[in-house]
Amino acid sequence: MDTKHQISLGSSHKTELRPTAPFHFDGTVHKPSHFPAGDSAWEPGTLWWTQRVADELFGLKLQNAGTADAPLLHLTIFGERPLTTEEINAISDVVAYNFDLYLDLARFNALLERDELMQPVLSHWRGMRLTAAPLYESLVIYIVLQNATVRRTVQMMHNLFLAYGTLLHFDGQALYGFWSPQVLDAAPEEDLRALKVGYRAKSLKRISQQFAGGEINAKALRRLPNQALKRELLKLYGVGPATVCYLMGDFHRYDAFEHISRWEQKIYSRLLFEQELVPAERILVEVERRWGCWKMLAAHYLFEDLFWRREHETLPWLEELIRL
């Protein structure tokens, strides 16, 4: 292994989290539609992943210790050193925000129960959340997704982790932790290009520079209303209409589903209209009509349900669209 940096996380702390009910553990922590990035591992009932908090890397384990209607989570935090109570709480808060643990789904569930198409989907996924990553990490992932096939995205992410990530050993896992923005800010663009990220090297560097320079305050952004938030996010170099739509999801803005990329358009055409290709505009009108302010979350349910089915049955039309 030519990973330059690796560390063992010998210190561990346990704490508990109580999501609002209903809570769907596996649907929330494992997303079949996401590409495998090397920074998380999942088995039913347990998720391991890495998280950079306040410029320090941690390994995290989340275990399902409750039921859908009486949710309880055991969170174990692995670090290089003992943590204070305040630090444990801070990390718990990050986890709670990223998994949207305290989301009230009552109205959403009532809405989906009245939707014929969504009834079976809801019966599988009731309590599932749309999850987020730290803003910088989400941006990196969305940038390597741009104009690339899944295979290439996986390769780019792997190369980036190999060159700039830190392999964290904890709880029998070996998972990559993200670099700090300062690292890519300082790296020559040619070095990034050598990792075969292509023109995305420029976006990665510019974004890293903006974060390293303290221009971005993710927590302050959370307080902005949708349109202002969108405006701010679009100022980030390399963020356009497709990426900003994903980012609004990271900020739990479930009413902000305002863009459909080509491959998603084909998938929604099938699921909503049973047609090959419906105009994007018509799809957006339809999701607004059906799900209103919950449209992004509802669309997420449909999508994850589809990709979960893909793991268990063959869907030839979908395979053609995914193009590994």
Add this chain to the structure above:
DNA sequence: CATCAGGGCCCTG
């Protein structure tokens, strides 16, 4: 062997 589009975006005219 060449050509092309891909889970976009920036820049230019």
Add this chain to the structure above:
DNA sequence: CAGGGCCCTGAT
């Protein structure tokens, strides 16, 4: 606002 260019890869 339309269209070209961008890095690289696998498909054709």
